[in-house]
Amino acid sequence: MILNEALPATSGDMDASLRRTQGLAWRYTALLETLAGGEEPAGESDPSPVLLRQALYNVRQHEALLKVLLVGLATEERKADVGLCARQVETLQSDLASRLLILKEAVQSKTAVATALVFPHFTALARLWSGLQDEMVLLNVQEAVALGLQPFLLAQAQRFPPTQLDLLLQGSEVRSDEQRMAETAEERVDVKVGGQQQWLFPETMGNFSKLPLQYRGMCGFSLASRDGLLLPGNPSIGVLMHRDKYYVFSSRAAAEAFSSSPEEFVSRVAERARRCPELIQLLELHRQFSGATPYSEMAPGETLLVKAVSKSDGSTQTDTHLLETNLVTTHQWNEWELRRQALKLANLRTRVTHSTQTNLSHLRRDNVSQTFPPRDAACQTTRGSETNVPQPLVYLAGLRGRQGDPVVKTNLTTPVDDSA
The missing domain is CATH 1.20.58 (Methane Monooxygenase Hydroxylase; Chain G, domain 1)
Structure with missing residues (x-):
């Protein structure tokens, strides 16, 4: 196939x-x-x-x-x-x-x-x-x-x-994660030196391999003190249990240094994650940065925290009677009342309904019409107008006749004021 x-x-x-x-x-x-x-x-x-x-x-x-x-x-x-x-x-x-x-x-x-x-x-x-x-x-x-x-x-x-x-990398040794764990397999944290911290070892716990390790199994000490260097932790050295969280380390010295002040190193790792946000997803730091989780809800078995939900006012309305009522409102306990209702029903069975139609009521029905009241309206249009100006009227005398006679010009144009 x-x-x-x-x-x-x-x-x-x-x-x-x-x-x-x-x-x-x-x-x-x-x-x-x-x-x-x-x-x-x-x-x-x-x-x-x-x-x-x-x-x-x-x-x-x-x-x-x-x-x-x-x-x-x-x-x-x-x-x-x-x-x-x-x-x-x-x-x-x-x-x-x-x-x-x-x-x-x-x-x-x-x-x-x-x-x-x-x-x-x-x-x-x-x-x-x-x-x-x-x-x-x-x-x-x-x-x-x-x-x-x-x-x-x-x-x-x-x-x-x-x-x-x-x-x-010429002259440098490149070690795999398995080689690093093999080199530190014989190291073991001294519980007496660790003070009040609780350490877990493979021989003291049944489901040791199924522990939910912090920072995805990376060493928290190297993250905080070695400028964000990612080194795989070795659980055989010892798993530190602090506030219901489990931490692993790359060496015995790193484990003892981290256990001396775990809160300080945890805060330093969180500060490193603030400067490098890609570490939030890589190291599963969703508990310190709950607003950065890409999930809307937590499924059973998942270790990511639910995204913070903003508060809002809400109201709920419930019915007065949640269950259906079995009360019969027409129930009567009086025997004579029941007889009276029976006689009323028997009397109704003998009744007949009659209807009469007259000429005035034939096909009569109510009509309703809706009209709109008149409204005042106005419009403006152009209108024609004219003006009467005086017509020029000029007479010239002496154009014909002997040479040298004066020419007389007479203006008979009516003045504008007298045109009316």
Whole structure:
């Protein structure tokens, strides 16, 4: 089937991506330890510690998300990892094959089979086939999530190319998380030196491996005192229980220093998370920063705190009688009252209703009309007008006759004032 081919391929791709991410995290950690120790890394230019820390936080978050896809969420109700998906597909396929075999034995070569005999088998087959389709959809979702995480890893690879990291790490030892835990496996916190603090060890507790470790299993001392360096903690050294929270450390010295004043180190880690908000999600610091949680509600088994809800006024109205009443208001206990009602009903049965129609009442009905009252309105239009101006009237005398006679000009135009 397609699932049998897709599941190993998806799991292999995620494993390869997880190994690359872990390799980058180990190299970034080694380079930050070199810079923190005062040693000059090899290479022409020194890398920025701030950029290295951001890259380390990014790859650690990428590693955590890939582990969720591969290993699954640590909840009792369900798991959505690739391994469980493969086991579920194997179970569904075996059930489907056995159900088909039973159905084949029930039908055999019969031309007609009772519905009650084969219908339950067809129902079970439909349910198994639907389960396989659901697993296919879940696998596609997991592949889409893993593919969506790839750009974050590629961005760090472009910022710090592998050749540059190899050059900077010349002469430095790159240790994996397993190697660091193996180096400190023999160390053990002295309970007497720890004072009043309570320490837990693997041999003193049954479910030691299932403890909800703070900071996602990272050392709180290195976070606070080594400029935000992420080092994996080793539970074999001892788990500090402080205010119902469990802390692990990378070395015995770090555990003893943290236990001397745990509140101070916890506040310093919280201050570091305020300056680097990406640590809130990476280290699961949602209890200190409840407003930054991306979840709207807490499901059973989850460790994240519910987002703070603002208060508001509310009111509730309840019915006066919550249950239905069984009181019969027409009930009568008096026998004579019951007789009177019976006589009234018997009298009504002998009555007949008569109706009469006259000419005036024939097809008469009420009519209603609605009118709007008149309103005053006015409009303005243009009007024509004219003016009467005097007509010019001038007479000239002496134009004809002898040369040299004077020309007389007489103006007979009526003045404007006399035009009326």
